[in-house]
Amino acid sequence: MTDTVAATPLRNDAAAKMTAREVSVFYGAKKAVDSVSIDISQDNVTAFIGPSGCGKSTFLRTLNRMNDTIANARVEGQIVLDGEDIYAPAMDVVQLRARVGMVFQKPNPFPKSIYENVAYGPRIHGLADGRAQMDEIVERSLKRAGLWEEVKDRLQDSGTALSGGQQQRLCIARAIAVDPEVILMDEPCSALDPIATARIEELIHELRGRYAIVIVTHNMQQAARVSQRTAFFHLGSLVEYGETSEIFTNPRVERTKDYITGRYG
Numbered sequence: 603m604t605d606t607v608a609a610t611p612l613r614n615d616a617a618a619k620m621t622a623r624e625v626s627v628f629y630g631a632k633k634a635v636d637s638v639s640i641d642i643s644q645d646n647v648t649a650f651i652g653p654s655g656c657g658k659s660t661f662l663r664t665l666n667r668m669n670d671t672i673a674n675a676r677v678e679g680q681i682v683l684d685g686e687d688i689y690a691p692a693m694d695v696v697q698l699r700a701r702v703g704m705v706f707q708k709p710n711p712f713p714k715s716i717y718e719n720v721a722y723g724p725r726i727h728g729l730a731d732g733r734a735q736m737d738e739i740v741e742r743s744l745k746r747a748g749l750w751e752e753v754k755d756r757l758q759d760s761g762t763a764l765s766g767g768q769q770q771r772l773c774i775a776r777a778i779a780v781d782p783e784v785i786l787m788d789e790p791c792s793a794l795d796p797i798a799t800a801r802i803e804e805l806i807h808e809l810r811g812r813y814a815i816v817i818v819t820h821n822m823q824q825a826a827r828v829s830q831r832t833a834f835f836h837l838g839s840l841v842e843y844g845e846t847s848e849i850f851t852n853p854r855v856e857r858t859k860d861y862i863t864g865r866y867g
């Protein structure tokens with residue numbers, strides 16, 4: 603077993619939705635992500651795991667340029683979505699964030715009605731031609747997010763009045779409503795109880811294939827349950843990336859093995 607950086611066996615995946623090449627991220631002078639290269643599969647759920655502070659969230663945010671919103675953050679390297687360099691000057695970042703949606707750790711619905719939470723994105727992107735079409739988008743998005751049955755009779759109630767798990771599914775519906783291609787989830791269950799967590803995990807299974815999904819999680823059991831690909835980060839580097847079953851049963855790098863067996867974290 604080696605302790606050097608692993609080969610990334612899933613690089614140059616022909617079906618990759620996104621590719622990152624030698625991506626580094628700095629906060630001021632501090633390097634938080636060090637030359638990460640990875641292919642994100644269209645058809646699989648990809649989990650990013652690793653100890654606190656290893657750069658998982660920072661790297662995740664490079665995939666839809668959320669780091670642009672952090673004043674001292676700087677990104678180097680290349681990230682491509684379906685052949686398009688997302689850091690190219692001509693890239694429309696608002697459009698990019700609709701194509702590559704994001705769900706955060708803490709559910710963050712707008713202080714508006716359930717309906718408006720979902721309709722807001724399609725409205726600003728001009729996706730609905732009239733009320734009937736907007737109603738359809740709202741219903742379809744809430745159905746895909748597994749929330750419709752629970753809220754269909756109270757669409758005008760405030761989104762913030764829902765339970766935490768429902769709010770997180772509302773945020774997923776909001777991401778889905780603008781017809782994304784990729785959904786990034788940054789520890790989406792860490793504020794939820796076990797039942798709400800299980801519901802989100804089921805939902806991730808249901809959404810797999812329709813959207814490329816990347817999930818950051820602290821919870822290795824969750825990574826094993828929901829993903830088909832796992833990337834292990836440590837100290838800003840991508841140490842090992844492979845089939846989830848391989849990473850958890852037969853890691854090729856000592857540091858991965860130490861982490862998944864609980865030797866540090």
Ligand SMILES: Nc1ncnc2c1ncn2[C@@H]1O[C@H](COP(=O)(O)OP(=O)(O)OP(=O)(O)O)[C@@H](O)[C@H]1O
Pocket residue numbers: 629634652653654655656657658659660661672820
């Ligand atoms: N806005 C910021 N300004 C300065 N440093 C930051 C900022 N955000 C993150 N960092 C630093 O960058 C490094 C990577 O942080 P990041 O949040 O990406 O790690 P993580 O693996 O997602 O951690 P966690 O699992 O604890 O969320 C850490 O050292 C962190 O302190």
